[in-house]
Amino acid sequence: MNREQYIIGVDLGGTNLSVGAMPLDGSREIGLRTLPTRADLGADAVSDRIAAMIESVVIALNSETGAGRDAILGVGIGSPGPLDRERGVVIFTPNLGWRDYPLRDEIATRVNMRATLDNDANCATFGEFWRGAARGGRDVIGMTLGTGIGGGLVLDGRLYHGVSDAAGEIGHTSIESNGRRCKCGNYGCLEAYCSGPAIAERAREALESDPSPTIDTLVDGDLSRLTAHIVYEAARRGDTVAREVVRDTARFLGTGLSNLINIFNPDTVVLAGGVTQAGEALMLPLQAEVKRRAFKTAVDSCRIVLGSLPMSAGVVGAVATFKERVLGSL
Amino acid sequence: MNREQYIIGVDLGGTNLSVGAMPLDGSREIGLRTLPTRADLGADAVSDRIAAMIESVVIALNSETGAGRDAILGVGIGSPGPLDRERGVVIFTPNLGWRDYPLRDEIATRVNMRATLDNDANCATFGEFWRGAARGGRDVIGMTLGTGIGGGLVLDGRLYHGVSDAAGEIGHTSIESNGRRCKCGNYGCLEAYCSGPAIAERAREALESDPSPTIDTLVDGDLSRLTAHIVYEAARRGDTVAREVVRDTARFLGTGLSNLINIFNPDTVVLAGGVTQAGEALMLPLQAEVKRRAFKTAVDSCRIVLGSLPMSAGVVGAVATFKERVLGSL
Secondary structure: OOOOOEEEEEEEOOOEEEEEEEEOOOOOOEEEEEEEOOHHHOHHHHHHHHHHHHHHHHHHHHHHHOOOHHHEEEEEEEEOOOEEOOOOEEEEEOOOOEEEEOHHHHHHHHHOOOEEEEEHHHHHHHHHHHHOOOOOOOOEEEEEEOOOEEEEEEEOOEEOOOOOOOOOOHHHOEOEOOOOEOOOOOEOEOHHHHOHHHHHHHHHHHHHHOOOHHHHHHOOOOHHHOOHHHHHHHHHOOOHHHHHHHHHHHHHHHHHHHHHHHHHOOOEEEEEOHHHHHOHHHHHHHHHHHHHHOOHHHHHOOEEEEOOOOOOHHHHHHHHHHHHHHHOOO | OOOOOEEEEEEEOOOEEEEEEEEOOOOOOEEEEEEEOOHHHOHHHHHHHHHHHHHHHHHHHHHHHOOOHHHEEEEEEEEOOOEEOOOOEEEEEOOOOEEEEOHHHHHHHHHOOOEEEEEHHHHHHHHHHHHOOOOOOOOEEEEEEOOOEEEEEEEOOEEOOOOOOOOOOHHHOEOEOOOOEOOOOOEOEOHHHHOHHHHHHHHHHHHHHOOOHHHHHHOOOOHHHOOHHHHHHHHHOOOHHHHHHHHHHHHHHHHHHHHHHHHHOOOEEEEEOHHHHHOHHHHHHHHHHHHHHOOHHHHHOOEEEEOOOOOOHHHHHHHHHHHHHHHOOO
16 A cells, blocks of 8 residues: 655744644645744643644645545654753743743644654754755755844754754854854854844944934834834835945855854855845845855855745754654655 | 784874874874974875885884784875865865875875875864764864864764865854954954964064063064964963963954854864963863853853873874774774
8 A cells, every 4th residue: 555654844933833744755735834823821822722733734634635644653843942852842942931841742742643853943954955945955054044043054964963952053153252242141143243133233323323314214213113124125225324234244144154164164055034035135245255255165165045945944844853853864 | 813903094284294003993002103294395205205104104013013914904194185085185285285186095006005085183183082082072073273273073973074075164263253364365263363373473462562571581582483382481470461362362262162162062172282282271261251152051061171182183083084984983
């Protein structure tokens, strides 16, 4: 009997929760759905919501493919960290307010399926590696630039976790040893320059000495409403302050990426998240900065690409981590 | 017949050339010898010198253990890079002045043994991992701080090379995006602050506004003779300028190491090279700086140690890379 098998992926974020199913070969996404996480309800209530979404994906899978529950190998979960993969425990998540929560087993018990747990940024990178823009790579650095900056490392074709599952914090590498204070306590972190809020903050500072009517109009005269998205819109309209902020973002990010390229000599760097929506206005000066800074051998063998799974990299990667962990390889 | 087998290791440096043999279990070093490289004689002459040293190690091995040539599996070679491991070719070495030199096969032909080629900084790290201070680790970052700063990465127990054998250039990660110009062309590299010559240079700059009789005496009034070693001696004698230079070195190095610890979550960082001879005067403020900057989870699971094979890490590691490459594991 030739019966296809499936894995369910869960991408748990501070704001949204996405769940979907994929066949083992990752050829398609089935029943993908997204709901607000509602972290305010507490950890057990969020686990209930995840379990309910999994059950609805099971139904969607059945109606779309005819596959029953016994065709599902289990559930891969991606969650913010730090976490302990071996024990399946989320150690601490500022965004969700959890401490030492045994998320993996809470989900496994509720849906009566085997489950695995991994870091959300790892999953997003692994998803792009398996089925997205980093496909065909072997040494891949993934970076999600949004409210924060997350990172994932695929080295020699496998997710790299470090000795206590805390590896990949590339948003918290300092590019100015006495630079901006970062929320993590360090100084000059990439995240303190290139996250969405940091871009807005740098723009606000630039506007103090150099006001911009364009931006003023976009925020109705209230600079507290300024976001990276609005900075990008102003840059598109030709605003010089906004353009300079975007170019600076490319310079800072270029310094950080050059460091990673000199360290890892990767074949692929894949960038995702809202900050990348500036498109070529960011990517062209970024590539120039990397070329100016990193070793030629390393730059020549590395492509820098935008993620191609903006809505589902986390879910696809959660499926992939389950598959690699349970079946031994992708 | 229970006959022990051996591997010969070669550590080729810009200044010195070391060769020695080890049994497969790495339990001891046999016939270790060091001679000047004499790069001025040209690549083929250096290959001749290496081959002659290998032959003399073969003789020493025989007289010490009775083992004949047939008990030797081959030769592992560590060389400055960039290089191509697959083809066994040194692509370019500023220190030796070589371009596209097929070092591996030149040696293999001369001594009629199988040979492998790897990067010298990788070998030094792998040596400390196999038989030195990083023993027992799984995720190890090695850093050699001397005239330049070299790096090696052991991840999940294996040497990590990157897609074109150029990984591990941690000396060329920028900690000040607009900082000191580095010889590599980048700005603010760790090497531009913490190599031996960079330490001397920073001391000279500090002395311009703040002269030191202690240092003046040590260099006989000629600041062009100042070295990191002399800065350390002055610091030991209580000189305030020298002490500040050492503390600054710890701060710069601490920024760079914190970045690596946040990226890799390693269990071990092993430091070697002349710059580490400052001992506790460097290590104590370095550890404090790392604690201040890097994530607690990552800091708590990482030991920072000094290398324990100062004379032979490169040779031991060259043996180890041959063993891993030819036999499949250490």
